[in-house]
Structures are given as structure tokens and as C-alpha cells.
Amino acid sequence: xxxxxxxxxxxxxxxxxxxxxxxxxxxxxxxxxxxxxxxxxxxxxxxxxxxxxxxxxxxxxxxxxxxxxxxxxxxxxxx
Amino acid sequence: xxxxxxxxxxxxxxxxxxxxxxxxxxxxxxxxxxxxxxxxxxxxxxxxxxxxxxxxxxxxxxxxxxxxxxxxxxxxxxxxxxxxxxxxxxxxxxxxxxxxxxxxxxxxxxxxxxxxxxxxxxxxxxxxxxxxxxxxxxxxxxxxxxxxxxxxxxxxxxxxxxxxxxxxxxxxxxxxxxxxxxxxxxxxxxxxxxxxxxxxxxxxxxxxxxxxxxxxxxxxxxxxxxxxxxxxxx
Numbered sequence: 001x002x003x004x005x006x007x008x009x010x011x012x013x014x015x016x017x018x019x020x021x022x023x024x025x026x027x028x029x030x031x032x033x034x035x036x037x038x039x040x041x042x043x044x045x046x047x048x049x050x051x052x053x054x055x056x057x058x059x060x061x062x063x064x065x066x067x068x069x070x071x072x073x074x075x076x077x078x079x
Numbered sequence: 080x081x082x083x084x085x086x087x088x089x090x091x092x093x094x095x096x097x098x099x100x101x102x103x104x105x106x107x108x109x110x111x112x113x114x115x116x117x118x119x120x121x122x123x124x125x126x127x128x129x130x131x132x133x134x135x136x137x138x139x140x141x142x143x144x145x146x147x148x149x150x151x152x153x154x155x156x157x158x159x160x161x162x163x164x165x166x167x168x169x170x171x172x173x174x175x176x177x178x179x180x181x182x183x184x185x186x187x188x189x190x191x192x193x194x195x196x197x198x199x200x201x202x203x204x205x206x207x208x209x210x211x212x213x214x215x216x217x218x219x220x221x222x223x224x225x226x227x228x229x230x231x232x233x234x235x236x237x238x239x240x241x242x243x244x245x246x247x248x249x250x251x252x253x254x255x256x257x258x259x260x261x262x263x264x265x266x267x268x269x270x271x272x273x274x275x276x277x278x279x280x281x282x283x284x285x286x287x288x289x290x291x292x293x294x295x296x297x298x299x300x301x302x303x304x305x306x307x308x309x310x311x312x313x
Contacts, residue, residue: 068141
């Protein structure tokens with residue numbers, strides 16, 4: 001089982017990396033871009049054939065380690 | 080003379096202010112500081128624990144995110160639960176937030192740059208274990224050195240910190256004015272340091288241990304560390 005996990009800053013948390021990338025895009029001529037948010041992408045592979053159990057384990061890992069709930073959101077897909 | 084105040088400095092892989100912290104305490108009388116390796120789950124009894132600055136675990140994932148799972152952290156938590164003092168500076172502050180021992184989080188400076196400079200911080204209140212020798216409103220000159228020192232908490236948390244008087248220090252001008260221009264890292268409400276509800280845990284981004292001698296630019300850090308030692312030595 002493989003999980004693809006996306007971690008992003010919450011909407012009301014300013015994203016300095018995203019703003020910097022956006023400014024760069026504007027300088028390159030992509031002037032229609034009005035928002036860039038930079039996040040993290042994690043791929044976790046585990047021995048767990050049961051999708052329900054795998055989902056619960058990954059969710060637990062997100063809450064305990066991958067994500068700081070004060071500033072970040074997450075979602076993941078199992079593949 | 081009373082027995083020495085026992086201070087434990089927790090050393091994580093990647094801590095780099097641990098020597099400075101021990102040296103800083105060695106400049107003060109009445110205390111004895113020693114190191115605790117992060118794998119030590121049962122370090123014994125200390126009057127105060129200090130989590131120093133640095134880049135624990137390379138700051139991988141998030142600053143402090145992995146350090147909080149070190150074996151020593153359970154002991155730090157229990158020490159704090161007993162009402163004993165914990166001081167987290169810079170990476171130590173980040174670890175305390177990640178561990179849920181202090182509210183909020185610290186993340187990337189808005190400029191994306193690592194800022195290493197002397198700043199002014201305003202003592203929000205005297206009479207705490209860490210600011211007993213400071214006056215309320217006193218401006219201290221203390222250096223910061225971080226890339227991820229922007230303090231963030233949601234509005235409800237910030238309001239609670241303010242209403243309960245749990246903000247320890249705010250970035251300010253040399254005259255003590257709390258302004259946007261004097262905020263080096265975009266921290267919400269200029270917050271440079273906060274207390275736990277019991278004011279026995281202090282987390283702060285500025286480094287008092289680097290401001291122990293006028294020859295190093297400032298001796299104002301002495302006020303904070305001496306406050307701690309004198310509180311415990313009473």
C-alpha cells in the first residue's frame with residue numbers, strides 16, 4: 001500500500017515561499033497568476049493490505065508527525 | 080550558602096547552542112549546569128531544564144518536529160508537569176511548541192532569510208520566574224538567529240495569551256514601542272516569547288545566552304538567566 005500525502009499551510013497562514021515564487025512568476029511574465037502556495041508531498045509505502053487499517057494508520061502518522069495542526073492542513077490518497 | 084541550583088541542558092543531535100548555554104550559566108553564581116543527552120529517558124531531578132538552540136535533527140520535516148519524540152522529552156514533560164521550570168530558546172522554543180507544551184507554532188520568516196542580529200524586546204511583565212529581575216516594560220537588547228522564527232497562533236489563542244498575560248516578550252524599538260518596523264520576522268502581535276499558563280515554561284526566539292557580556296554586544300540576557308537562578312535559589 002502506498003499513500004500520497006499532501007501537506008499545505010492553512011489558508012490564513014501567510015506562505016512566504018509561495019509569495020516569493022509568485023513574484024518570480026510575475027517577473028517571468030506570468031502576470032495572470034494571483035496565488036501560489038508551496039506545500040510538502042510525502043510518499044509512504046507500508047505493508048498493510050487492508051485499506052481501512054492503512055487509512056487509519058496514515059491518518060495517525062499525519063496527526064502525530066507529518067503535520068502541525070496549528071499551521072497546516074493535509075489530505076492523502078491511497079494507491 | 081544554599082545548594083547550587085541544578086540546571087540540565089538537553090542536547091539533541093544538531094543542537095549548537097548547548098555550549099553557549101552552559102557557559103552562560105557558568106557566568107552566574109549559585110548554579111550548576113550540566114548536559115543531558117537526548118537519549119536519556121531518566122535524567123534525574125533538575126531544578127530547571129533548558130532546551131537550547133540549534134537545528135535538531137537537521138530541522139527535517141519541521142523545526143523541532145522530530146526532536147519532540149526523543150526519549151528525553153517524556154522526562155521534560157514530566158518535569159514541567161511537576162511545576163519545575165523549562166526554558167526553550169530558539170530551536171528549544173520550536174520544540175516546546177511542536178510538543179504541545181506551548182501554544183502556536185514557529186515557521187519560515189516572511190523574507191525567507193536567516194536573520195542574525197541584535198533586536199530589542201520588551202518585557203511584558205515582571206514577577207515571573209524568568210523576569211523577576213526585569214522591570215515591566217523594560218527593553219532588552221538580545222540577539223536573534225533564525226530562519227524560522229515567525230510566531231503564529233490563531234486569533235483565539237493570541238487573545239487568550241494577551242488576556243491571561245502569557246506573552247513574555249515582544250519585539251519593539253529601542254524605546255519600547257511595539258511597531259511593525261521593529262518586528263524582525265513577522266511574528267503575530269510582535270511575539271518574541273511566551274509562557275505556559277503557569278508561567279513555569281518560557282519559550283523565546285531571542286538568545287539570552289548570547290547576551291551575557293557587554294563585549295558581546297549586550298549583557299541583557301543576564302537578566303533573564305539570573306532571574307531564573309535567583310527564583311530557584313530563594
